[in-house]
Structure formats: structure tokens, C-alpha cells
Amino acid sequence: MPDKTVKNQQLARRKPRQERSLHKVTLILEATQQLLESGDIDTLTTNAVAEKAGVSIGTLYQYFDGKPAIVNALAERELGTMAERVMAVFTETSPERSMEARMRLIVNAVLDSYGGRRGVHRQLLEHALTRGTRLKPLLASVTARLLDSEGEGRPAGARPLAQAEAFVVTQAVAGVLRGMVAAPELALDRDEVAAALARLIGGFRNAADEK
Template sequence: MTERTRRFPTQARAASTVEAILDATFQLLEETGFETLTTNHIAARAGVSIGTLYQYFADKNDILAAMAQQRAEKVRDSIAAMLIEQPNLGSVRPIVRALMNGFEGSPGTRHALLGALFSKGDEVLYRHHELFLAAIAGKAQLDIELTPERAFILTHAAVSLLRASAAEQDLALDPEALEDELVRLMEAYLAALRTA
């Protein structure tokens, strides 16, 4: 048996264990919220020992950050694919919807995940911004010139507003109305760019 063959099951098991931990964390966040979430509860729900959990994650915030990063990557990749496949979308609604639905769950869950994503600072958004631009470079044929300033506004405006809406849960913003307003904002900016 080759070394590669011996390692693969271990890697697959490790990936399966990590996914079980992430799934258990999401379930517990939805059921009981962030305040009562503990690594012991997560390990029990995932069906792993607490020692196994600590082999992969330092604490519950580390788990939340991994969950948030995973979701952010999926959103980023799906939006890049949209722009590459259909560079001149009739509306930005699919992009706004992808951003809004990328962090599924209750408002409390979204707040916990977005908080964890940005817990190491706002450079997280910068890294995703750079990776997004690299993913579409030379592949997406957009109908506007995407200068660094315009790309900054387009990638940061909606994300920053969604982050604020998750943090300000007392406002009880209606998700459908918020989506409509974000679409209006982004489409007005794009329309202004097209006539500039």
C-alpha cells in the first residue's frame, strides 16, 4: 500500500469530523443561540470527544470563524461564477440575494457568524475583495470599467450594510425589504457608472 493510499482515509475522516463539528455548531446556534454554545455541547452533538474537537479548533470562536470563512468563500465563488457566465446581468438582485443568503440561519446565527468572520479585523473583507477580483480578472466581460475605487464600492457597500443589519437586530429589518433597498442602491450606482 502506498503512502498516499494510507493518508487518504485519514484526510477524509478528518474532513468528515470537521464537517460534523461545523454542522453541530450551526444546529446548536439555531436551537439555543451563541450565549449557551460551548465546545462540550458541540462535541457531544457532533459525536466526537472534546479532545478530538480541540485537535481542530482552539475554541468556539475558532469554530464560528471557520464556518463563516467557509460560507464567505462559497458566496464569493458563486458571485464570481455569475459574473463570468452572465457578465451583464439584467439586475444585481441575484448577487444581493447570494450575499444575503450566504449566511443562512436566524438573525442571531448570522450575527455570530459575521462577528466571527470579522473578529480578526476588517482585513478579512479586503482579502475576499482581492480574491474575488482575481477570480473574475480576464474572465468577466463587464459593461463598466472596474477601477479599484469602483470595485471597492461594489464589494464593500452591500457586505458592510448586511454586516450592520446583522449587528443591529433590534431594528427588525424585513429581509425582503432590505433586499429591495440593497438592489436599489447597487443598481443606482451601476446606472451612474454607465452614464459617467
């Protein structure tokens, strides 16, 4: 019994420390995001992040070993939120829903994830996709799951795409979504983009059905 009491007391002491740690990490990530609103990743410094977050540089390095680690963590957090919204399309919609309707939901899920900080998210997306981070395949893998992962997201009765076809379609969809985030000045109509993607996917599926 005494041992159990001591263990409970130890756990009670650890929890506040963990909460403080999470709070400091959140402060650091939020500060980084705020700095990127008016700057860029290349000019970002850990000193500026620490000052903006209201923590010492030593505290910052307790949680991150440098700027790349901070940016990677922020990209993972932000792209993770987007991925969750996209995945919800798979699990919350009927398999009978048309491909165009599904693509409309996906386009909206991706673009709505960026809110009013699209400039920041454009930088994070470019960083994740082009600079060799472990987040590079995130958008492609999410899209691939929509299209062909064990039939998930595939219309009833439709045949799976061949490996090469699935690769091409996946990269095309991910590239379009990336482009819409990176170039908002194009002001593309979401529904028109979703319809075009659906036609692209439909063309591959029709070709597969004819084989």
C-alpha cells in the first residue's frame, strides 16, 4: 500500500511538468508560425523564435535541436491537421458518392485547412515536399489511400487502377492541391478544379474497365 501511494504522488508531480513542457513547445511553434507570417524559413533564427515565444534560447534547445527540427515539427502539426480533414472524407462519406463530390470535399478540406495563414502554410508545404523531410510523401499517401487502398474510397463496382496508373493519378492530384495552395492568386474555382480532377480519375478508371 505505501508503495502505491508513493507511486501516485510521483505521477501527480510529473503531470504538471509534462503540461508545462507541452505548453512551451506550443509557444515555440506558435512563435515560429507568427514569424513566418512576415518572414521566411531561410531568414528564421532560433534566437528570434525564442524571443517571440518568451523563452530562453536554452529552453528552446531543450525541446528542439535547431531550426530544421522546429520547422519540421510545425509542418507536421499543420499538415497533420489537413490530413485528418482529408481522411474524414474517406470515413464519413458513402462509397456511392460520386468521384466529383469526393474530390470537391477533398479540395475544400485542403484549402480550408490553411485559413488566413496561407503564406505560412505555403512555405511549410514547400518545405515538406521539396526539402527531404519525412513529411514529403504525406499528401501523396493520403491521396493514394483515397483512390486505391484496398478499395477504400473507390466507387462501388469500380476496378482498382494499375500500379502505374495509381501513381500518376496520385501525383497529379497532390500536385494540383499543392499548386492551389502555393498560387492563391490564380483564384481557381474549387468546384471546377474538383470536376477536372474527377474527369482525370474517371478517364483512368474507364481505361481500366476496358481492359
